[in-house]
Amino acid sequence: MRYMATYDLMETVRNTNQWLGATAKTMASYPAFSLFPNPALEWAAAWGEVTERTFERMVVKPDWGIRTFTCEDGKDHLVNVETVVEKPFGDLIHFDVSGRKEQPRKILLVAPMSGHYATLLRSTVKSLIVNCEVYITDWHNARDIPVSAGKFDVEDYTLYLMEFMKEMGPDTHVIAICQPAPLTLAATAYLAEMNPDAQPRTLTLIGGPIDPSAAPTEVTDFGHSVTMGQLEETMIQRVGFKFKGVGRMVYPGLLQLASFMSMNGERHSQAFKDQIMRVSRGEASDHDAHNRFYDEYLAVMDMPAEFYLSTVERIFKNGEIAANEFVVDGHKVDMGAITNVAVKTVEGSKDDISAPGQCVAALDLCTSLPDDMKASHLEDGAGHYGIFAGKSWRNNIRPLVLDFIDANAGPKKPVVAKKAKLKSVGTDAA
Structure with missing residues (x-):
């Protein structure tokens, strides 16, 4: 998996889902459709809104919000x-x-x-x-x-x-x-x-x-159950051309997120189902409990x-x-x-x-x-x-x-330093 194509494939899947969500939200929200009220359209618009926001926030660093x-x-x-x-x-x-x-x-x-x-x-x-x-x-x-x-x-x-x-x-x-x-x-x-x-x-x-x-x-x-060779082969990918770190070997945040979500898959699945229904009923808000949590939880970074x-x-x-x-x-x-x-x-x-x-x-x-x-x-x-x-x-x-x-x-107790020289830590040390 240590190829740019694998990394770009994950980004493509994320981007596609974001686009599908935005498309569903826009199409189901056409004013003309209001002439024929249909709960399915309201659900589709809600699904699109939640889906677009879910996949969009995965690549955005959250703001500290402490003003x-x-x-x-x-x-x-x-x-x-x-x-x-x-x-x-x-x-x-x-x-x-x-x-x-x-x-x-x-x-x-x-x-x-x-x-x-x-x-x-x-x-x-x-x-x-x-x-x-x-x-x-x-x-x-x-x-x-x-x-x-x-x-x-x-x-x-x-x-x-x-x-x-x-x-x-x-x-x-x-x-x-x-x-x-x-x-x-x-x-x-x-x-x-x-x-x-x-x-x-x-x-x-x-x-x-x-x-x-x-x-x-x-x-x-x-x-303890996997070897280092298995980890390197299955978890490490190379950053694609879209980002400044092109060519850098990383453990992708999207892959880490998938691991996080799988540990409590049923709970996360139910949380998104409930949020879609709240949006369709007009009960959700931009900063409700669901969005406050997942805005942070879904925002991941590569290591x-x-x-x-x-x-x-x-x-x-x-x-x-x-x-x-x-x-x-x-x-x-x-x-x-x-x-x-x-x-x-x-x-x-x-x-x-x-x-x-x-x-x-x-x-x-x-x-x-x-x-x-x-x-x-x-x-x-x-x-x-x-x-x-x-x-x-x-x-x-x-x-x-x-x-x-x-x-x-x-006040601290006096400490006698050992006779050793500490190397300076500059940018090159990284």
């Missing part, structure tokens, strides 16, 4: 999305609230590179921006990155995180959501060993696969092939993080080097992506960290999404994380 914020002074302040560090495969951005005094909590949200854009964490950002300075990693769609930008694998991802942490300074509190948790732990350990003055104050790992073998799920079972393959091989199959055998840029990273960064893990009891036990394994890896700087929380009844963006996050987890941050926001 104003009401501060304690009772006034609405504009929120500006500012780029702090710009790099080929991802930027560090800051949500700057105009006219508001800088908040003491400076938080770096590490967003997943797992098929969705960083905007998936929009509600998480909104909940933290109330009394925090929020920064986030905004990863780019691989199909739009020219081949000349080079490769991007798990080591480059880790180096990016290190550069972002150094840019923000030692007063940073890092929160890694899901997939990047093991690499964020590695980046923190690398800084602790090589450049301790750049370490963050706290590290919170939420629902991440630190040790995937600790609690097997469908995701981990899939990783660099080397990042996807190295994640499966090194994190899931070989368990390099769990075994403390992870190597970055020729240097073996020792998680035991973390001695001065408070670490907290958060898991959901009903998480079917990163099951309980996978994330809390990080605390055992931090062998040199005092017990009073370690914490863990298991949220009863919470699934994967709920622990960082749902009701469980809003009502229980967010307050606990902020309390943990505040409890460890005091």
